[in-house]
Amino acid sequence: MKRIIYREWRIPPARYWGLLGILASVVVIGALAFAYMEHEGHWVTGMSNSVVWGTPHVFAVFLIISASGALNIASIGTVFRKPLYKPLGRLSGLLSAALLMGGLLVLVLDLGRPERLVVAMTTYNFRSIFAWNIFLYSGFMAIVIAYLWSMADRHGEPYNRPIGILATFWRLALTTGTGAIFGFLVARQAYDAAILAPMFVVMSFAYGLAIFMLVMMFTFTEEGRPIGERILCRLKNLLGIFILGVFYFTLVYHLTKLYGAKNHDLVGWLLLDGGIYTFMFWVGWVLVGGLMPLGIIYHPVLSKDRTWIAAACGLVIVGGLASMYVIIIGSQAYPMQMFPGHTVLASGFFDGVQGEASRYSPTIPEVLLGLGGVAIALLITSVGVRVLQFLPESLADDVLPVDEEKIVEQGPAGAKA
Amino acid sequence: MKDHHEPTDPTDAGPADSGRRAFMGVAAGITAAVVAPGVVLHSVTAAPRSEAVTSDVRWGLLIDTAKCVDGCSACVDACDRENGLNLQNKPASASQEHWDDQKAVWIRKVQLQDNQTGRVTNLPLMCQHCEHPPCVDVCPTGASFKRADGIVMVDRHTCIGCRYCMMACPYKARSFIHKAVEDQLTRVPRGKGCVESCNLCVHRRDFGEDSTACVDACREAGHEAIVFGDLKDPESSIRKHLAEMASRQIREDLSLNTGVRYSGI
Numbered sequence: 001m002k003r004i005i006y007r008e009w010r011i012p013p014a015r016y017w018g019l020l021g022i023l024a025s026v027v028v029i030g031a032l033a034f035a036y037m038e039h040e041g042h043w044v045t046g047m048s049n050s051v052v053w054g055t056p057h058v059f060a061v062f063l064i065i066s067a068s069g070a071l072n073i074a075s076i077g078t079v080f081r082k083p084l085y086k087p088l089g090r091l092s093g094l095l096s097a098a099l100l101m102g103g104l105l106v107l108v109l110d111l112g113r114p115e116r117l118v119v120a121m122t123t124y125n126f127r128s129i130f131a132w133n134i135f136l137y138s139g140f141m142a143i144v145i146a147y148l149w150s151m152a153d154r155h156g157e158p159y160n161r162p163i164g165i166l167a168t169f170w171r172l173a174l175t176t177g178t179g180a181i182f183g184f185l186v187a188r189q190a191y192d193a194a195i196l197a198p199m200f201v202v203m204s205f206a207y208g209l210a211i212f213m214l215v216m217m218f219t220f221t222e223e224g225r226p227i228g229e230r231i232l233c234r235l236k237n238l239l240g241i242f243i244l245g246v247f248y249f250t251l252v253y254h255l256t257k258l259y260g261a262k263n264h265d266l267v268g269w270l271l272l273d274g275g276i277y278t279f280m281f282w283v284g285w286v287l288v289g290g291l292m293p294l295g296i297i298y299h300p301v302l303s304k305d306r307t308w309i310a311a312a313c314g315l316v317i318v319g320g321l322a323s324m325y326v327i328i329i330g331s332q333a334y335p336m337q338m339f340p341g342h343t344v345l346a347s348g349f350f351d352g353v354q355g356e357a358s359r360y361s362p363t364i365p366e367v368l369l370g371l372g373g374v375a376i377a378l379l380i381t382s383v384g385v386r387v388l389q390f391l392p393e394s395l396a397d398d399v400l401p402v403d404e405e406k407i408v409e410q411g412p413a414g415a416k417a
Numbered sequence: 418m419k420d421h422h423e424p425t426d427p428t429d430a431g432p433a434d435s436g437r438r439a440f441m442g443v444a445a446g447i448t449a450a451v452v453a454p455g456v457v458l459h460s461v462t463a464a465p466r467s468e469a470v471t472s473d474v475r476w477g478l479l480i481d482t483a484k485c486v487d488g489c490s491a492c493v494d495a496c497d498r499e500n501g502l503n504l505q506n507k508p509a510s511a512s513q514e515h516w517d518d519q520k521a522v523w524i525r526k527v528q529l530q531d532n533q534t535g536r537v538t539n540l541p542l543m544c545q546h547c548e549h550p551p552c553v554d555v556c557p558t559g560a561s562f563k564r565a566d567g568i569v570m571v572d573r574h575t576c577i578g579c580r581y582c583m584m585a586c587p588y589k590a591r592s593f594i595h596k597a598v599e600d601q602l603t604r605v606p607r608g609k610g611c612v613e614s615c616n617l618c619v620h621r622r623d624f625g626e627d628s629t630a631c632v633d634a635c636r637e638a639g640h641e642a643i644v645f646g647d648l649k650d651p652e653s654s655i656r657k658h659l660a661e662m663a664s665r666q667i668r669e670d671l672s673l674n675t676g677v678r679y680s681g682i
């Protein structure tokens with residue numbers, strides 16, 4: 001095993017500035033979309049009094065839970081002492097902080113009163129999970145920065161493991177908290193389920209890892225740094241396990257819902273005749289986000305091809321956005337059950353007249369704001385890897401530490417798998 | 418906490434204060450000026466209350482769905498006028514459908530049919546002024562609050578417009594102000610980007626009046642389907658009605674102990 005050398009990302013300036021230019025333009029467009037919605041008011045969005053959280057929340061929640069998942073690699077390296085993953089810890093930490101930043105920005109800019117952020121930072125209602133999350137998010141940011149320091153600075157070395165353990169617990173709390181924002185809403189049938197919290201944790205693992213792998217493959221290949229089969233194979237298999245985990249929770253979620261007879265309508269609607277939400281569930285969440293990437297990952301030939309692996313990661317991300325759309329918007333569109341055993345014949349407020357779901361269609365500014373958050377996250381990452389030593393020079397098989405199992409079984413000279 | 422947030426005390430079950438209770442005139446126009454502002458007809462201006470809201474009262478509504486008439490919207494219209502909701506204008510470029518989904522509504526008429534028996538019921542639905550309001554629990558800044566007298570409302574100076582309360586309310590009772598409102602009533606100021614809902618005509622409470630706009634309108638329309646009053650006062654007409662007729666809360670399963678009760682559903 002050789003010493004891992006970290007080096008700034010040195011792609012040709014023209015390419016680098018071109019990339020930054022593209023990302024910055026998306027950020028600016030996102031900012032303009034925000035300015036427009038803020039100036040005109042939310043009436044220019046598809047959000048209504050029935051569907052109160054729209055597409056920006058889909059992006060924000062996706063980015064926030066991905067932030068937690070992106071830290072996985074660092075956690076596995078430090079907390080579970082898997083030396084193979086250690087060289088990727090820095091990138092993992094950086095990406096995690098960047099994604100959280102992007103997600104939080106979208107969340108804040110979608111507030112009805114974004115200028116009152118100070119109020120949110122100074123006035124707390126400690127019974128609100130939302131208020132706890134503000135602490136979870138800011139704490140996470142601080143811990144990740146400390147974690148990065150402990151990885152990069154010699155003086156930080158002794159603190160690396162304790163901080164890593166703290167970070168791992170913290171991010172689990174963070175995703176649980178984010179899931180609980182939805183899981184504790186007894187008012188809405190689709191949300192009233194504690195399983196949403198662990199489901200968000202597993203989803204975060206999958207989405208965060210998919211984003212991490214894409215960023216890693218892109219930065220490395222752009223600059224011609226080698227990525228060996230071993231690490232790629234490990235990451236790919238890990239992604240497969242996480243996708244299976246998401247499937248498992250999706251199944252349990254629907255089964256627990258079905259167990260309560262009062263929710264048969266909801267599950268039937270979602271799985272069979274929820275229109276766009278049914279489509280998003282089967283095609284987006286299940287097929288694109290689950291079956292297709294699994295097919296690639298476990299395919300004897302395709303799984304060896306890097307382009308296909310990258311495609312699998314991309315599919316997981318698309319599927320992740322679709323699942324967020326179903327969870328966040330579909331659950332709101334489904335009419336609230338206020339009068340069991342009755343049909344609403346008429347209502348001045350669209351209370352699911354004749355069982356009809358609420359209308360919602362995203363408008364362009366909402367989507368642009370969400371994409372702006374994605375671009376911010378990528379912009380922070382690109383600048384980070386360019387100016388600081390986040391990326392290892394090589395992830396080639398012979399550079400990376402041997403698998404820990406081999407250290408135990410065969411001694412450090414163990415052959416590669 | 419802002420000084421106009423009266424601290425809510427859940428352990429307020431002590432005997433109702435008779436002075437406060439006296440606010441509840443039996444019929445409109447009966448004055449019982451025991452404590453400062455006194456009771457007045459709502460057309461008469463009175464001095465605002467000078468002392469803090471107490472938990473000796475708990476304001477509530479009783480809705481007799483048997484008397485709520487099909488096709489009547491007197492309460493809704495009166496609420497709109499009283500609280501300036503009729504001053505909202507549809508933006509020229511918005512479709513009517515979209516605007517109907519977005520404009521603020523404090524009270525709406527709902528018509529239900531029993532799936533088993535086919536019986537049709539009409540009822541007005543508004544904020545239920547829960548004793549344990551989920552909207553207050555989830556509000557990150559504490560902008561959603563419950564007054565000592567049981568009225569649940571939003572402090573528009575601290576609401577950040579996160580809309581979490583709307584996600585949490587089991588009655589879909591809250592509205593988000595999606596666009597700036599030009600014409601406003603001073604008694605119900607309205608800011609773009611904040612959330613609001615029925616406040617039991619809190620301005621009338623604070624001027625010592627003894628009813629709400631919806632109650633008055635329903636009576637004027639000759640239906641008397643809504644009774645307003647102090648749920649803690651055994652002598653109040655709402656309590657007397659509640660003693661006589663079976664009533665229930667919507668979504669009783671959530672144990673929110675709502676301040677709005679319905680009979681006949």
Ligand code: SF4
Pocket residue numbers: 543544545546547550551552553569585586587588589590591614
């Ligand atoms: S009905 Fe809704 S808005 Fe009113 S107090 Fe209850 S939870 Fe809050």
Ligand code: SF4
Pocket residue numbers: 555556557558559560561571575576577578579580581582583611612
């Ligand atoms: S929208 Fe306003 S009142 Fe509602 S939870 Fe958010 S801050 Fe509180």
